[in-house]
Amino acid sequence: MKSWISFLLPNDEYKKKRMLYFFSEGSIILLLTLVGMSILNNYIDIKTEVSLLLAIAIFLSYISGRYIISGMEYTDVVTEGAYRKELKHIFVRTGGFASIFMLLYLVVTGIPNSQSEWIEIIALLLSVSLLWFITSYISLKRSYKKNKELL
Amino acid sequence: MKNNVKIIRITQSITQQQLAKRVGVTRQTIGLIEKGEYNPSLQLCIAIAKELNKTLNDLFWEVK
The missing domain is CATH 1.10.287 (Helix Hairpins)
Known part of the structure; x- marks a missing residue:
């Protein structure tokens, strides 16, 4: 399947599939965070810089965290x-x-x-x-x- | 999905690492397929069947 996101994905099909899940989950969480922050913004004054950095941090840490915990980085380490x-x-x-x-x-x-x-x-x-x-x-x-x- | 990949691979004295290299995936992916924890694409199933000189039926069809 051709998609521009392919350059971010590994060649191995299992890893590719898992990474696509992580990216999708991260995107949904990012969307929910943004919706939550825009609602919260009516009650608390959140600085634009803070909200932007927070959104990026949540997205990146979710994907990295899932990747690290999944145990698929070092596929050949058995002994x-x-x-x-x-x-x-x-x-x-x-x-x-x-x-x-x-x-x-x-x-x-x-x-x-x-x-x-x-x-x-x-x-x-x-x-x-x-x-x-x-x-x-x-x-x-x-x-x-x-x-x-x-x- | 249960399958016969591990049994057939062992009878042919091929390691997970060797099979993985031949079909272009990681050793971990072969391990997951053998344990039935990952369902490979049809393309990968065919590649594995070719490497082991077996049919898809021999490897994947209704293993109990």
Whole structure:
């Protein structure tokens, strides 16, 4: 079936089908959130920026959350060895991301002038890296469990 | 949907990974089909049948 959304979907037909469900569910939840917010707007003054960011965040976190929990990211991790190898990859990827992020930050905004600026950037870096690591770890753990059950 | 894919695959000494690679899906998808937790498209059913040298009847028709 031809559709412009195909470029966002994986080649594997099971994964493709599941992703389409996640996108559809996310869209319905997004629609309900927007309807809810427009009703709520009559009683509470919600800033446009806040409502827009909230809508995007809800949509993206729903789809990402469902994908992570579904355990279909690491389809070939079946053995303990493969699991440990993939865990090492996740460590390396997170470390690589943190290094590139820090480097780009320093290039774009320059070296922080005060201690508080340093703390701010390091806290941001640690939070994002930790989130990245935790989501990857959960996804790997769920995939490994699912794959073992399918042997 | 129950099926005979796993039995036939094992009798032919083919791993899930090998079958998956040959039909262009992931190992997980083959596992799900074998467990009856995912109903493959007709296109994929035919691809699996061809790889295992069996008919669709042999693999998928009314397995008890």
